[in-house]
Amino acid sequence: MIKNETCKMCGSDKIIQGVKMLDFGHANIKRSLSLEVDKSKGFFHKNIEKSDISTNVCGNCGNIELYAINYHELWEFYNSNK
Numbered sequence: 001m002i003k004n005e006t007c008k009m010c011g012s013d014k015i016i017q018g019v020k021m022l023d024f025g026h027a028n029i030k031r032s033l034s035l036e037v038d039k040s041k042g043f044f045h046k047n048i049e050k051s052d053i054s055t056n057v058c059g060n061c062g063n064i065e066l067y068a069i070n071y072h073e074l075w076e077f078y079n080s081n082k
Contacts, residue, residue, distance in 0.1 A: 007058035014059030021055045021066070035068050037078050049077035 006013050021033045032052050039047040051068040058064075068074055 007061060007063050008065070009063040010058060010061040012058055012060035016057045016059055017054075019055040019057050021053050035074065037074055039077070049074055 005015065007015060023031050023033055025031055034053060035051045037049045041047070051070045051074050054067045054069050056065045056067070
């Protein structure tokens with residue numbers, strides 16, 4: 001998680017870090033939102049790297065910043081076997 005001490009929008013130091021961003025799916029089941037890099041070549045040969053999303057929220061203006069938790073792995077996967 002990237003830690004910002006101040007809000008990029010208003011400059012406040014009232015930052016709530018590491019807030020989970022959730023989706024309430026079928027039957028109101030909670031799931032964390034995630035990112036996906038898909039390099040699959042077909043339906044049966046899945047080649048996917050995923051990352052959950054971490055969120056920072058400004059307690060002063062409500063600005064939200066989203067971060068990929070395993071951004072390094074996403075970048076390495078994206079660049080592999082281009």
